[in-house]
Amino acid sequence: MGTKDIIGGGIFIALGLFIFILTFQFPSLEGGQPGPSLFPRILAVLFIFFAGIVLLRGWRTRVETLRSAPEEDFEVPRNYFSPVFVLILIAVYMALSNWLGFFLTSTLILFLMMIKLGVPYLRSVVISILLTLFVNFMFYKILRVPLPMGFLGW
Amino acid sequence: MDFVFQGLALLMAPKVLLIICLSSIYGLFVGAMPGLTATMAAALLIPFTFFMDPVPALVSIVTMSAMAIFAGDIPAALVRIPGTPSSAAYTQDSFELTKQGKAELVLGADVIFSAIGGLMGAVVLMSSAPLLAEVAMKFSSFEYFWLAALGLSATVMVSRGSQVKGALAMILGLFLSTIGVDITLGYPRFTFGSVELLNGVDFIPAMVGVFGVSEVLRNVLQGEMSYPISRVRAGKIFSGMGGLIRRYKVNVLRSGLLGTFIGVLPGAGADIAAWLAYAVSKRSSKEPEKYGAGSIEAIIDSGTANNSCLAGDWVPALVFGIPGDTITAIVIGVLFMKGLRPGPMIFERQPEIIYAVYLAFIFANLIMIPFGYLAIRTSAQMLRVPKNILMPAILIFCIVGSFAINNSVFDIGTMLVMGVVGYFMEANGYPVAPIVLGLVLGPILEQNFMTSMIKSDWDLTLFFTRPISAILGGLTLIVWFFPVLAAFLEKAKKRNLPPVQ
Numbered sequence: 001m002g003t004k005d006i007i008g009g010g011i012f013i014a015l016g017l018f019i020f021i022l023t024f025q026f027p028s029l030e031g032g033q034p035g036p037s038l039f040p041r042i043l044a045v046l047f048i049f050f051a052g053i054v055l056l057r058g059w060r061t062r063v064e065t066l067r068s069a070p071e072e073d074f075e076v077p078r079n080y081f082s083p084v085f086v087l088i089l090i091a092v093y094m095a096l097s098n099w100l101g102f103f104l105t106s107t108l109i110l111f112l113m114m115i116k117l118g119v120p121y122l123r124s125v126v127i128s129i130l131l132t133l134f135v136n137f138m139f140y141k142i143l144r145v146p147l148p149m150g151f152l153g154w
Numbered sequence: 155m156d157f158v159f160q161g162l163a164l165l166m167a168p169k170v171l172l173i174i175c176l177s178s179i180y181g182l183f184v185g186a187m188p189g190l191t192a193t194m195a196a197a198l199l200i201p202f203t204f205f206m207d208p209v210p211a212l213v214s215i216v217t218m219s220a221m222a223i224f225a226g227d228i229p230a231a232l233v234r235i236p237g238t239p240s241s242a243a244y245t246q247d248s249f250e251l252t253k254q255g256k257a258e259l260v261l262g263a264d265v266i267f268s269a270i271g272g273l274m275g276a277v278v279l280m281s282s283a284p285l286l287a288e289v290a291m292k293f294s295s296f297e298y299f300w301l302a303a304l305g306l307s308a309t310v311m312v313s314r315g316s317q318v319k320g321a322l323a324m325i326l327g328l329f330l331s332t333i334g335v336d337i338t339l340g341y342p343r344f345t346f347g348s349v350e351l352l353n354g355v356d357f358i359p360a361m362v363g364v365f366g367v368s369e370v371l372r373n374v375l376q377g378e379m380s381y382p383i384s385r386v387r388a389g390k391i392f393s394g395m396g397g398l399i400r401r402y403k404v405n406v407l408r409s410g411l412l413g414t415f416i417g418v419l420p421g422a423g424a425d426i427a428a429w430l431a432y433a434v435s436k437r438s439s440k441e442p443e444k445y446g447a448g449s450i451e452a453i454i455d456s457g458t459a460n461n462s463c464l465a466g467d468w469v470p471a472l473v474f475g476i477p478g479d480t481i482t483a484i485v486i487g488v489l490f491m492k493g494l495r496p497g498p499m500i501f502e503r504q505p506e507i508i509y510a511v512y513l514a515f516i517f518a519n520l521i522m523i524p525f526g527y528l529a530i531r532t533s534a535q536m537l538r539v540p541k542n543i544l545m546p547a548i549l550i551f552c553i554v555g556s557f558a559i560n561n562s563v564f565d566i567g568t569m570l571v572m573g574v575v576g577y578f579m580e581a582n583g584y585p586v587a588p589i590v591l592g593l594v595l596g597p598i599l600e601q602n603f604m605t606s607m608i609k610s611d612w613d614l615t616l617f618f619t620r621p622i623s624a625i626l627g628g629l630t631l632i633v634w635f636f637p638v639l640a641a642f643l644e645k646a647k648k649r650n651l652p653p654v655q
Contacts, residue, residue, distance in 0.1 A: 004582050012322055019329065019344075027341055033612055036336035036343055039600045043329050050321045057318075082374040083577070086549065090367070090570045093553055094563050106554075110546045117374065117542035131547055135554055143205040145558040 002065055005058025009051045016047030085116050101150020102140075106132040161509030164209045165517065173210045174217050174514075178521065181218035182529040185225030186536050187544070188235040189373050192222035192424075193480045193587070197365040198548070200358050200484060201555030208492045208507055212485065213514040216464075219481050220272050220518040223424050223460055224526055227264035227453075228533045231257055240424040240460040243432040243452075250448030262391035263398060263453055265526035267406065270399075271458035272519035274410035275417065275465030280512045282418070283501075286473045289622075290498040295609065296617055298474070299602040300626035301420075302595045305476040306588075307633040309421030313585040317637060323584050326575075327592020328599070330355045337601050338608075350564040357487045359556035359569040360593060364586050365480075366552040367573025370545050372580070391530060402454050405435060413459030417466020421591060423479030424460040424467075431459030465515050472496055472508065475598065480587045483594045 019040055026037035034041070089109040097105045110128035115121070139145040164170065177199070184195040195218055203211035226237030227248065234249040236242040251260045293301075306324055313320030333344045334354030345351040399406070409431040416427040435455035436445045445452050467478030468485070475496035477483035489496045494504065501508055529536070556569040576586045610616045618624045 008582050008584070015329075022344065026336075026343065027339060029338060029608075033607075035338040035604075036341040039603070040329065040332050040343065043325055043332070046325050047322070047329070050318050050325065053318045054316075054322065079375060083371040086367075086371055086374055087570065087574065089549070090553060090566065090573075094566050094570075098563065102554075106550055110550055113546040113549065114542060117545065119540075119542050127543055128546075131550060135550055138202075139554055139558055143202065143558065145205070145554075146561060147554070147557075 002058050002060075002062030005054050006062065009053075009055025009058055012051030013048050013055065016044045016051060019047065020044035082116060086113065089113055097148040097150070099150055101152055102136065102147035103132055104150065104152070105148075106135065157505045157509045158513075160506040161513050164506060164510045165213065165513050170210045170213060173206070173214050174517070174521070177214040177218040178221045178518070178525045181221030182225040182525060183536060184218075185222030185237045186228045186529060186533060187539070188229050188233070188237055189541075190237075190369065190548075191365070192219050192226070192238045192240070193484075194365040194369050195219075195222050196481045196484045197361040198551055198555060200361065200488060201558045203488050204358070204491060204559055208489070208494060208504075209510045211488055211492065212507070212511050215481065215485055215488070216468075216511060216514040217518040219464055220268075220461065220515070220522060221525065221529075223464060224265060224268035224522055225529055227268070227457060228261065228530060229537060231260045231264065232533060233537065238425075240428050242425065243428040244456045246446050247449050247452045250446075251450065251453075254448055256448075256450075258390045259394065259450065260453060261530045262393070262395055263450060264457055265523060265530065266392070266395050266399070267454050267457045268461040268526070269519045269522045270406055271410050271413060271461035272464065272522065273516060274406075274458070275414045275462035276512065276515035276519065278411070278414040278462075279465040279468055279515065283469050283473055283508070286469065287498040287501040290473050292622065293474075293498075294620075295602040295605040296620055296623040297626060299599060299606055300617070300623055300630055301474050301476050302599040302602065304626055304630045304633065305420030305470070306591060306595055306599070307630055308419055309588050309591045311633055311636070312419075312422045312426055313588055315583050315585060319584040320588050323579060323586060324588035324592040327589040327594075328596040329592075330360065330589075331593050331596025332600070337597075338604050350562065355593070356559065356565055356568060357491075357593060358559050359565040360572045361484060361487070361590060362552050362556050363569040363572030363574075364576035364589055366548060366555075367569060368576035368580060368586070370549050370552070371573065371577045373541060373545050391527065398450070398454065402451060405451060405455050406458050408438075409435065409455040409458040410462040413462035414466035416459070417463035417478050418469045420470050420476050420478055421588075423481070423587075424463040427463035427466075428456040428460040432456045461519070468511065468515075472500065472511070473498065477591060477594060480590050483590045486594050 023037040023041045023044065027035065028037070029035040089112060093105055093109050096108075100108075107128045110131055111124050114124035114128065119127070136147065140147050180199070181192070181195060184190045185192060196215060199215060199218060203214060206214070222238060223240050226241035229235050229237045230241045230245040231248040231252050234245060236245045248260050248264075251257070306328075310317055310320040310324055313323070331354070333351055334342065335352055336343050342352055412431055412434060413424075413427040416422050416430060417424075432445075432452055432455060435452055436442050439445070439449070439451055441449065441451070464481075467482045470476045470478050471482035471486055475486060477486050486496055494500060494507070552569060553566055556565045557563065559565060576589070579589075580586050606616065616623070618627055
């Protein structure tokens, strides 16, 4: 956990500093009191304060573990690509849905994700189409949400 | 009395009854699936509630959450995995009893005492909320500022794991709430020229990301899971329940009240209620040695407490607009979307909505018994739904749900980013619930602070000179300095102890 906390704390400190610097562009109230900048500036200070604690604690744990035994990774090997693949699929939906339309895009990403998770081909195709029809029914027919049509008008 | 009938009429409309049935099934399913939480269920439900009237929207959340918290007990008993975090406290006991061949007894007690707990919570909600609302009528921006601060501080206090990390998660939520046009001068903050960000980070896609997408990411990383499921003869689950109720009536009363009280505290939810009731139960039990090895008393106590907590959570949400847990944080978001401002005024202007919520709690907990029975009967089939089909289904609902609110692809992007943030934070020991509370309470905190400051011409003393404000402020400060004080006392105690020989 030590190294992870050093990185996490570092990221939050950087975010705090970034927010703090940006607030200086904000205008003040008429009487000269801070307006839009006050609340974010307080938050930035709190960010740096609490992230500093996380970082220091992480540092201490790391030093201790280094002294006692070399840090070993006991984690079970996992399928790290799967989550990345899910993110790519969301991005694909964002990029293609307006052009391809909801029906094709949804079926495509559902199919790809099921294949990735080991569902047999034929079952993936059938379930992707059925799920897309169900989502279409729920959102388009019942809730009347205009889903993207695409160039085919689907 | 008129409002009771008005509320009842709203609740008994065929469309609302249909929504209640669907929300029940949805809640039971999500609750019973290990790895899917009641909060995720609520996050995925909001896009639907967006298109409903206020009453059906609120009623669907009430029913769904009550069913989900109960259903979390089912896999705890059958496969030793809690369906939601709220069942974690007594999972071990449930499974041990199942191994002893008493699965029917456990599941029967789960459904009956969940319903009793829920009804007790509803009674407390109905009796305390109107009284508190009268007190809240006297509140001004000073008091609301402290209430929001107290709610946030309590959330951090009770967050699981590190409180410092809980604080960071909350500050992140507060920061996200500052994005967009500011309330004092209308200045666009942190928008980086983006038109979409002028209105701020949209609550719904953010929720769907933090609780839905991150859940999908976590599940696909773990790979496929299958469970050895024991079969249950559901026909017998209610036998012997009368005896249990008579025998443990004091436990039920104690845990029901304890759970509701935990619910009323801002930020503490059903999981904490269950853990606390478990601890209290063990301490006062005649058979404490059975705890962990299969104690039905433990299951009765914690199972009553986590469901009674749900109604308690609604007290601060409806009366002050301060959420009692993550689900009610989502409820407050829904109320704002509907143009309703939670707070004492809602009790005066739209009492029928409040009565509909009361009645929904009673109704949901009554129909929990038949619905729960059916869920237990079908539990083996439910647990067999493969994750590699369920996860893609949840993903597409996340995507379309986020898109549906503003018909904007930008919102899917918000969902994506928040999903990644939520995933990484949780993986590194940061609780994510405080992000939501920060996001919901941020505007309330800032708005009331700035209003107070401008009203009083930057006189900070007014936060402590008004009586109620002073009490709330004092409480908040105690919560802030409690960890420091506790550490100090601990050190002092150690110093006074004689050295170990």
